[in-house]
Amino acid sequence: MANEANEKDTGAVFQLSTMTSLLAGVYDGAMNFDEIKEHGDFGIGTFDHLDGEMIGFDNQFYQLRGDGTATPLTNKNRTPFCSLTYFRPQMTKTFDRPIGKEDFEKELHKLVPSDNLFYAYRIDGVFKEVSTRTVAWQDKPVPMTEAVKTQPVFHFENLKGTIVGFWTPVFAQGIAVAGYHFHFIDEERTGGGHVLDYVLDHGTLQIDRKTHQSLYTPDTAAFLNANLSRGNLEKEIKVTEG
Structure with a gap:
Protein backbone atom coordinates (compact mmCIF):
# COMPACT_ATOMS: atom_id res chain seq x y z
CA MET A 1 0.00 0.00 0.00
CA ALA A 2 1.35 3.44 -0.91
CA ASN A 3 2.57 5.61 1.94
CA GLU A 4 0.37 8.51 2.92
CA ALA A 5 2.00 11.94 2.56
CA ASN A 6 2.42 12.40 6.28
CA GLU A 7 4.10 8.98 6.58
CA LYS A 8 6.83 9.64 4.04
CA ASP A 9 10.29 9.83 5.57
CA THR A 10 11.39 12.95 3.70
CA GLY A 11 14.57 13.26 5.77
CA ALA A 12 16.01 9.91 4.70
CA VAL A 13 18.19 8.68 1.86
CA PHE A 14 16.87 5.19 1.17
CA GLN A 15 19.68 2.85 0.16
CA LEU A 16 18.92 -0.48 -1.51
CA SER A 17 21.88 -2.84 -1.00
CA THR A 18 25.49 -1.65 -0.94
CA MET A 19 28.22 -0.51 -3.28
CA THR A 20 30.38 -3.39 -2.03
CA SER A 21 27.78 -5.84 -3.34
CA LEU A 22 28.01 -4.31 -6.82
CA LEU A 23 31.79 -4.52 -6.66
CA ALA A 24 31.39 -8.22 -5.83
CA GLY A 25 29.18 -8.76 -8.90
CA VAL A 26 25.79 -8.95 -7.16
CA TYR A 27 23.56 -7.74 -9.99
CA ASP A 28 20.36 -9.66 -9.25
CA GLY A 29 17.38 -7.34 -8.95
CA ALA A 30 16.17 -7.12 -5.33
CA MET A 31 13.19 -4.78 -5.82
CA ASN A 32 10.97 -3.81 -8.72
CA PHE A 33 10.00 -0.28 -9.65
CA ASP A 34 6.69 -0.34 -7.81
CA GLU A 35 8.56 -1.28 -4.63
CA ILE A 36 11.36 1.26 -4.79
CA LYS A 37 9.11 4.20 -5.67
CA GLU A 38 7.56 3.83 -2.23
CA HIS A 39 10.85 5.24 -0.90
CA GLY A 40 11.30 8.37 -2.99
CA ASP A 41 10.54 10.53 -6.01
CA PHE A 42 14.19 11.25 -6.83
CA GLY A 43 17.31 9.14 -7.14
CA ILE A 44 19.92 7.13 -9.01
CA GLY A 45 20.91 3.48 -9.32
CA THR A 46 21.31 0.59 -11.75
CA PHE A 47 19.32 -2.43 -12.97
CA ASP A 48 19.13 -6.20 -12.98
CA HIS A 49 22.26 -7.63 -14.66
CA LEU A 50 23.80 -4.12 -14.48
CA ASP A 51 21.67 -3.14 -17.48
CA GLY A 52 22.18 0.63 -17.54
CA GLU A 53 21.87 3.62 -15.20
CA MET A 54 18.80 4.83 -13.30
CA ILE A 55 17.83 8.48 -12.93
CA GLY A 56 14.69 9.89 -11.32
CA PHE A 57 13.28 13.28 -10.39
CA ASP A 58 9.82 14.86 -10.23
CA ASN A 59 8.63 11.29 -9.65
CA GLN A 60 9.65 10.36 -13.22
CA PHE A 61 12.24 7.56 -13.52
CA TYR A 62 14.24 6.42 -16.53
CA GLN A 63 16.56 3.61 -17.59
CA LEU A 64 19.62 4.93 -19.44
CA ARG A 65 21.12 2.08 -21.46
CA GLY A 66 24.33 1.36 -23.30
CA ASP A 67 22.65 1.82 -26.68
CA GLY A 68 22.17 5.51 -25.85
CA THR A 69 18.46 5.35 -25.12
CA ALA A 70 16.35 6.58 -22.19
CA THR A 71 13.17 4.64 -21.32
CA PRO A 72 10.57 5.33 -18.60
CA LEU A 73 10.50 2.64 -15.91
CA THR A 74 7.72 0.11 -15.48
CA ASN A 75 7.08 -2.52 -12.83
CA LYS A 76 9.08 -4.97 -14.96
CA ASN A 77 12.27 -3.05 -14.13
CA ARG A 78 14.20 -4.49 -11.20
CA THR A 79 17.20 -3.02 -9.41
CA PRO A 80 20.01 -4.52 -7.31
CA PHE A 81 21.19 -1.11 -6.07
CA CYS A 82 19.76 2.40 -5.83
CA SER A 83 19.73 5.55 -3.69
CA LEU A 84 16.37 7.33 -3.41
CA THR A 85 14.83 10.19 -1.46
CA TYR A 86 11.89 12.55 -1.42
CA PHE A 87 13.47 15.68 -2.84
CA ARG A 88 12.51 18.69 -0.74
CA PRO A 89 15.24 21.31 -1.35
CA GLN A 90 16.00 23.95 1.25
CA MET A 91 18.49 25.90 -0.86
CA THR A 92 18.62 27.23 -4.45
CA LYS A 93 21.45 28.98 -6.26
CA THR A 94 21.65 30.31 -9.83
CA PHE A 95 24.80 30.13 -11.94
CA ASP A 96 24.91 32.60 -14.82
CA ARG A 97 28.36 31.90 -16.26
CA PRO A 98 30.22 28.74 -17.34
CA ILE A 99 31.73 26.59 -14.60
CA GLY A 100 33.42 23.20 -14.81
CA LYS A 101 33.06 20.17 -12.59
CA GLU A 102 36.02 20.85 -10.29
CA ASP A 103 35.09 24.47 -9.58
CA PHE A 104 31.40 23.62 -9.32
CA GLU A 105 32.10 21.03 -6.63
CA LYS A 106 34.10 23.64 -4.71
CA GLU A 107 31.01 25.85 -4.78
CA LEU A 108 28.90 22.97 -3.51
CA HIS A 109 31.21 22.58 -0.52
CA LYS A 110 30.88 26.26 0.31
CA LEU A 111 27.08 26.04 0.34
CA VAL A 112 26.69 23.25 2.90
CA PRO A 113 27.51 23.24 6.63
CA SER A 114 29.43 19.95 6.80
CA ASP A 115 30.86 17.09 4.74
CA ASN A 116 29.59 14.71 7.41
CA LEU A 117 25.94 14.92 6.35
CA PHE A 118 23.98 13.52 3.40
CA TYR A 119 22.77 15.81 0.60
CA ALA A 120 20.66 15.40 -2.53
CA TYR A 121 21.46 17.67 -5.48
CA ARG A 122 19.64 18.69 -8.62
CA ILE A 123 21.14 20.86 -11.39
CA ASP A 124 18.93 22.07 -14.24
CA GLY A 125 20.47 24.10 -17.03
CA VAL A 126 22.35 24.37 -20.28
CA PHE A 127 25.55 22.36 -20.36
CA LYS A 128 28.44 23.21 -22.64
CA GLU A 129 29.70 19.66 -22.19
CA VAL A 130 28.70 16.48 -20.36
CA SER A 131 30.57 13.18 -20.48
CA THR A 132 28.75 10.09 -19.21
CA ARG A 133 29.18 6.35 -19.10
CA THR A 134 26.51 3.65 -19.07
CA VAL A 135 27.14 0.19 -17.65
CA ALA A 136 25.99 -2.67 -19.87
CA TRP A 137 24.12 -5.96 -19.41
CA GLN A 138 26.24 -8.66 -17.78
CA ASP A 139 25.47 -12.31 -18.54
CA LYS A 140 27.64 -13.49 -15.66
CA PRO A 141 28.28 -11.92 -12.22
CA ALA A 176 27.07 4.02 -1.15
CA VAL A 177 29.75 5.96 -3.03
CA ALA A 178 31.43 8.48 -0.76
CA GLY A 179 31.59 11.96 -2.24
CA TYR A 180 29.55 13.12 -5.23
CA HIS A 181 27.65 10.56 -7.34
CA PHE A 182 25.68 12.11 -10.20
CA HIS A 183 23.63 10.94 -13.19
CA PHE A 184 22.51 13.04 -16.19
CA ILE A 185 19.63 13.05 -18.67
CA ASP A 186 18.99 15.47 -21.51
CA GLU A 187 15.85 17.63 -21.65
CA GLU A 188 14.38 15.56 -24.48
CA ARG A 189 14.76 12.41 -22.33
CA THR A 190 16.66 10.61 -25.05
CA GLY A 191 19.97 9.80 -23.34
CA GLY A 192 22.40 10.30 -20.49
CA GLY A 193 24.24 8.23 -17.91
CA HIS A 194 26.63 8.25 -14.96
CA VAL A 195 28.42 11.60 -14.95
CA LEU A 196 32.17 11.60 -15.56
CA ASP A 197 32.70 15.29 -16.34
CA TYR A 198 30.73 18.41 -17.24
CA VAL A 199 30.79 22.14 -17.87
CA LEU A 200 27.62 23.98 -16.85
CA ASP A 201 27.00 27.03 -19.05
CA HIS A 202 24.19 28.39 -16.88
CA GLY A 203 21.53 26.92 -14.68
CA THR A 204 19.98 26.40 -11.27
CA LEU A 205 21.19 24.27 -8.38
CA GLN A 206 18.90 22.89 -5.66
CA ILE A 207 20.17 21.25 -2.45
CA ASP A 208 18.27 19.04 -0.02
CA ARG A 209 20.04 18.29 3.27
CA LYS A 210 19.18 14.85 4.66
CA THR A 211 19.22 13.78 8.29
CA HIS A 212 19.76 10.01 7.93
CA GLN A 213 20.24 7.00 5.70
CA SER A 214 17.87 4.01 5.62
CA LEU A 215 19.63 0.83 4.45
CA TYR A 216 17.75 -2.16 3.03
CA THR A 217 19.81 -5.36 2.70
CA PRO A 218 18.44 -7.84 0.13
CA ASP A 219 17.73 -11.48 0.90
CA THR A 220 18.69 -12.73 -2.57
CA ALA A 221 21.02 -15.72 -2.70
CA ALA A 222 23.64 -13.68 -4.54
CA PHE A 223 23.73 -11.05 -1.79
CA LEU A 224 23.65 -13.53 1.09
CA ASN A 225 26.57 -15.52 -0.34
CA ALA A 226 28.70 -12.60 -1.53
CA ASN A 227 32.03 -11.64 0.04
CA LEU A 228 31.42 -7.98 0.83
CA SER A 229 34.78 -7.45 2.51
CA ARG A 230 36.75 -5.58 -0.14
CA GLY A 231 40.52 -5.50 0.33
CA ASN A 232 40.99 -2.62 -2.11
CA LEU A 233 37.72 -0.75 -1.65
CA GLU A 234 39.00 2.73 -2.51
CA LYS A 235 40.78 1.52 -5.64
CA GLU A 236 37.80 -0.49 -6.85
CA ILE A 237 35.40 2.41 -6.40
CA LYS A 238 37.78 4.77 -8.18
CA VAL A 239 37.91 2.39 -11.15
CA THR A 240 34.15 1.86 -11.32
CA GLU A 241 33.14 5.47 -10.76
CA GLY A 242 35.64 7.02 -13.18
Whole structure:
Protein backbone atom coordinates (compact mmCIF):
# COMPACT_ATOMS: atom_id res chain seq x y z
CA MET A 1 0.00 0.00 0.00
CA ALA A 2 1.35 3.44 -0.91
CA ASN A 3 2.57 5.61 1.94
CA GLU A 4 0.37 8.51 2.92
CA ALA A 5 2.00 11.94 2.56
CA ASN A 6 2.42 12.40 6.28
CA GLU A 7 4.10 8.98 6.58
CA LYS A 8 6.83 9.64 4.04
CA ASP A 9 10.29 9.83 5.57
CA THR A 10 11.39 12.95 3.70
CA GLY A 11 14.57 13.26 5.77
CA ALA A 12 16.01 9.91 4.70
CA VAL A 13 18.19 8.68 1.86
CA PHE A 14 16.87 5.19 1.17
CA GLN A 15 19.68 2.85 0.16
CA LEU A 16 18.92 -0.48 -1.51
CA SER A 17 21.88 -2.84 -1.00
CA THR A 18 25.49 -1.65 -0.94
CA MET A 19 28.22 -0.51 -3.28
CA THR A 20 30.38 -3.39 -2.03
CA SER A 21 27.78 -5.84 -3.34
CA LEU A 22 28.01 -4.31 -6.82
CA LEU A 23 31.79 -4.52 -6.66
CA ALA A 24 31.39 -8.22 -5.83
CA GLY A 25 29.18 -8.76 -8.90
CA VAL A 26 25.79 -8.95 -7.16
CA TYR A 27 23.56 -7.74 -9.99
CA ASP A 28 20.36 -9.66 -9.25
CA GLY A 29 17.38 -7.34 -8.95
CA ALA A 30 16.17 -7.12 -5.33
CA MET A 31 13.19 -4.78 -5.82
CA ASN A 32 10.97 -3.81 -8.72
CA PHE A 33 10.00 -0.28 -9.65
CA ASP A 34 6.69 -0.34 -7.81
CA GLU A 35 8.56 -1.28 -4.63
CA ILE A 36 11.36 1.26 -4.79
CA LYS A 37 9.11 4.20 -5.67
CA GLU A 38 7.56 3.83 -2.23
CA HIS A 39 10.85 5.24 -0.90
CA GLY A 40 11.30 8.37 -2.99
CA ASP A 41 10.54 10.53 -6.01
CA PHE A 42 14.19 11.25 -6.83
CA GLY A 43 17.31 9.14 -7.14
CA ILE A 44 19.92 7.13 -9.01
CA GLY A 45 20.91 3.48 -9.32
CA THR A 46 21.31 0.59 -11.75
CA PHE A 47 19.32 -2.43 -12.97
CA ASP A 48 19.13 -6.20 -12.98
CA HIS A 49 22.26 -7.63 -14.66
CA LEU A 50 23.80 -4.12 -14.48
CA ASP A 51 21.67 -3.14 -17.48
CA GLY A 52 22.18 0.63 -17.54
CA GLU A 53 21.87 3.62 -15.20
CA MET A 54 18.80 4.83 -13.30
CA ILE A 55 17.83 8.48 -12.93
CA GLY A 56 14.69 9.89 -11.32
CA PHE A 57 13.28 13.28 -10.39
CA ASP A 58 9.82 14.86 -10.23
CA ASN A 59 8.63 11.29 -9.65
CA GLN A 60 9.65 10.36 -13.22
CA PHE A 61 12.24 7.56 -13.52
CA TYR A 62 14.24 6.42 -16.53
CA GLN A 63 16.56 3.61 -17.59
CA LEU A 64 19.62 4.93 -19.44
CA ARG A 65 21.12 2.08 -21.46
CA GLY A 66 24.33 1.36 -23.30
CA ASP A 67 22.65 1.82 -26.68
CA GLY A 68 22.17 5.51 -25.85
CA THR A 69 18.46 5.35 -25.12
CA ALA A 70 16.35 6.58 -22.19
CA THR A 71 13.17 4.64 -21.32
CA PRO A 72 10.57 5.33 -18.60
CA LEU A 73 10.50 2.64 -15.91
CA THR A 74 7.72 0.11 -15.48
CA ASN A 75 7.08 -2.52 -12.83
CA LYS A 76 9.08 -4.97 -14.96
CA ASN A 77 12.27 -3.05 -14.13
CA ARG A 78 14.20 -4.49 -11.20
CA THR A 79 17.20 -3.02 -9.41
CA PRO A 80 20.01 -4.52 -7.31
CA PHE A 81 21.19 -1.11 -6.07
CA CYS A 82 19.76 2.40 -5.83
CA SER A 83 19.73 5.55 -3.69
CA LEU A 84 16.37 7.33 -3.41
CA THR A 85 14.83 10.19 -1.46
CA TYR A 86 11.89 12.55 -1.42
CA PHE A 87 13.47 15.68 -2.84
CA ARG A 88 12.51 18.69 -0.74
CA PRO A 89 15.24 21.31 -1.35
CA GLN A 90 16.00 23.95 1.25
CA MET A 91 18.49 25.90 -0.86
CA THR A 92 18.62 27.23 -4.45
CA LYS A 93 21.45 28.98 -6.26
CA THR A 94 21.65 30.31 -9.83
CA PHE A 95 24.80 30.13 -11.94
CA ASP A 96 24.91 32.60 -14.82
CA ARG A 97 28.36 31.90 -16.26
CA PRO A 98 30.22 28.74 -17.34
CA ILE A 99 31.73 26.59 -14.60
CA GLY A 100 33.42 23.20 -14.81
CA LYS A 101 33.06 20.17 -12.59
CA GLU A 102 36.02 20.85 -10.29
CA ASP A 103 35.09 24.47 -9.58
CA PHE A 104 31.40 23.62 -9.32
CA GLU A 105 32.10 21.03 -6.63
CA LYS A 106 34.10 23.64 -4.71
CA GLU A 107 31.01 25.85 -4.78
CA LEU A 108 28.90 22.97 -3.51
CA HIS A 109 31.21 22.58 -0.52
CA LYS A 110 30.88 26.26 0.31
CA LEU A 111 27.08 26.04 0.34
CA VAL A 112 26.69 23.25 2.90
CA PRO A 113 27.51 23.24 6.63
CA SER A 114 29.43 19.95 6.80
CA ASP A 115 30.86 17.09 4.74
CA ASN A 116 29.59 14.71 7.41
CA LEU A 117 25.94 14.92 6.35
CA PHE A 118 23.98 13.52 3.40
CA TYR A 119 22.77 15.81 0.60
CA ALA A 120 20.66 15.40 -2.53
CA TYR A 121 21.46 17.67 -5.48
CA ARG A 122 19.64 18.69 -8.62
CA ILE A 123 21.14 20.86 -11.39
CA ASP A 124 18.93 22.07 -14.24
CA GLY A 125 20.47 24.10 -17.03
CA VAL A 126 22.35 24.37 -20.28
CA PHE A 127 25.55 22.36 -20.36
CA LYS A 128 28.44 23.21 -22.64
CA GLU A 129 29.70 19.66 -22.19
CA VAL A 130 28.70 16.48 -20.36
CA SER A 131 30.57 13.18 -20.48
CA THR A 132 28.75 10.09 -19.21
CA ARG A 133 29.18 6.35 -19.10
CA THR A 134 26.51 3.65 -19.07
CA VAL A 135 27.14 0.19 -17.65
CA ALA A 136 25.99 -2.67 -19.87
CA TRP A 137 24.12 -5.96 -19.41
CA GLN A 138 26.24 -8.66 -17.78
CA ASP A 139 25.47 -12.31 -18.54
CA LYS A 140 27.64 -13.49 -15.66
CA PRO A 141 28.28 -11.92 -12.22
CA VAL A 142 31.80 -10.64 -12.91
CA PRO A 143 33.30 -8.05 -10.53
CA MET A 144 32.21 -4.55 -11.43
CA THR A 145 35.82 -3.52 -12.10
CA GLU A 146 35.69 -5.99 -15.01
CA ALA A 147 32.18 -5.02 -16.12
CA VAL A 148 33.06 -1.33 -16.63
CA LYS A 149 35.89 -2.16 -19.05
CA THR A 150 33.37 -2.43 -21.88
CA GLN A 151 31.08 0.43 -20.84
CA PRO A 152 30.15 2.91 -23.59
CA VAL A 153 31.03 6.57 -22.99
CA PHE A 154 28.86 9.39 -24.38
CA HIS A 155 29.76 13.04 -24.98
CA PHE A 156 27.04 15.70 -25.08
CA GLU A 157 27.56 19.32 -26.12
CA ASN A 158 25.49 22.50 -25.82
CA LEU A 159 22.21 21.05 -24.61
CA LYS A 160 19.68 21.41 -21.84
CA GLY A 161 19.45 18.72 -19.22
CA THR A 162 19.36 17.71 -15.59
CA ILE A 163 21.95 16.26 -13.25
CA VAL A 164 20.77 14.56 -10.05
CA GLY A 165 22.58 12.72 -7.32
CA PHE A 166 23.98 12.66 -3.84
CA TRP A 167 26.83 13.55 -1.55
CA THR A 168 27.63 10.65 0.78
CA PRO A 169 29.97 11.16 3.77
CA VAL A 170 33.28 9.28 3.88
CA PHE A 171 32.10 7.14 6.79
CA ALA A 172 29.45 5.56 4.54
CA GLN A 173 31.92 4.55 1.80
CA GLY A 174 31.07 1.05 0.62
CA ILE A 175 27.41 1.39 1.56
CA ALA A 176 27.07 4.02 -1.15
CA VAL A 177 29.75 5.96 -3.03
CA ALA A 178 31.43 8.48 -0.76
CA GLY A 179 31.59 11.96 -2.24
CA TYR A 180 29.55 13.12 -5.23
CA HIS A 181 27.65 10.56 -7.34
CA PHE A 182 25.68 12.11 -10.20
CA HIS A 183 23.63 10.94 -13.19
CA PHE A 184 22.51 13.04 -16.19
CA ILE A 185 19.63 13.05 -18.67
CA ASP A 186 18.99 15.47 -21.51
CA GLU A 187 15.85 17.63 -21.65
CA GLU A 188 14.38 15.56 -24.48
CA ARG A 189 14.76 12.41 -22.33
CA THR A 190 16.66 10.61 -25.05
CA GLY A 191 19.97 9.80 -23.34
CA GLY A 192 22.40 10.30 -20.49
CA GLY A 193 24.24 8.23 -17.91
CA HIS A 194 26.63 8.25 -14.96
CA VAL A 195 28.42 11.60 -14.95
CA LEU A 196 32.17 11.60 -15.56
CA ASP A 197 32.70 15.29 -16.34
CA TYR A 198 30.73 18.41 -17.24
CA VAL A 199 30.79 22.14 -17.87
CA LEU A 200 27.62 23.98 -16.85
CA ASP A 201 27.00 27.03 -19.05
CA HIS A 202 24.19 28.39 -16.88
CA GLY A 203 21.53 26.92 -14.68
CA THR A 204 19.98 26.40 -11.27
CA LEU A 205 21.19 24.27 -8.38
CA GLN A 206 18.90 22.89 -5.66
CA ILE A 207 20.17 21.25 -2.45
CA ASP A 208 18.27 19.04 -0.02
CA ARG A 209 20.04 18.29 3.27
CA LYS A 210 19.18 14.85 4.66
CA THR A 211 19.22 13.78 8.29
CA HIS A 212 19.76 10.01 7.93
CA GLN A 213 20.24 7.00 5.70
CA SER A 214 17.87 4.01 5.62
CA LEU A 215 19.63 0.83 4.45
CA TYR A 216 17.75 -2.16 3.03
CA THR A 217 19.81 -5.36 2.70
CA PRO A 218 18.44 -7.84 0.13
CA ASP A 219 17.73 -11.48 0.90
CA THR A 220 18.69 -12.73 -2.57
CA ALA A 221 21.02 -15.72 -2.70
CA ALA A 222 23.64 -13.68 -4.54
CA PHE A 223 23.73 -11.05 -1.79
CA LEU A 224 23.65 -13.53 1.09
CA ASN A 225 26.57 -15.52 -0.34
CA ALA A 226 28.70 -12.60 -1.53
CA ASN A 227 32.03 -11.64 0.04
CA LEU A 228 31.42 -7.98 0.83
CA SER A 229 34.78 -7.45 2.51
CA ARG A 230 36.75 -5.58 -0.14
CA GLY A 231 40.52 -5.50 0.33
CA ASN A 232 40.99 -2.62 -2.11
CA LEU A 233 37.72 -0.75 -1.65
CA GLU A 234 39.00 2.73 -2.51
CA LYS A 235 40.78 1.52 -5.64
CA GLU A 236 37.80 -0.49 -6.85
CA ILE A 237 35.40 2.41 -6.40
CA LYS A 238 37.78 4.77 -8.18
CA VAL A 239 37.91 2.39 -11.15
CA THR A 240 34.15 1.86 -11.32
CA GLU A 241 33.14 5.47 -10.76
CA GLY A 242 35.64 7.02 -13.18
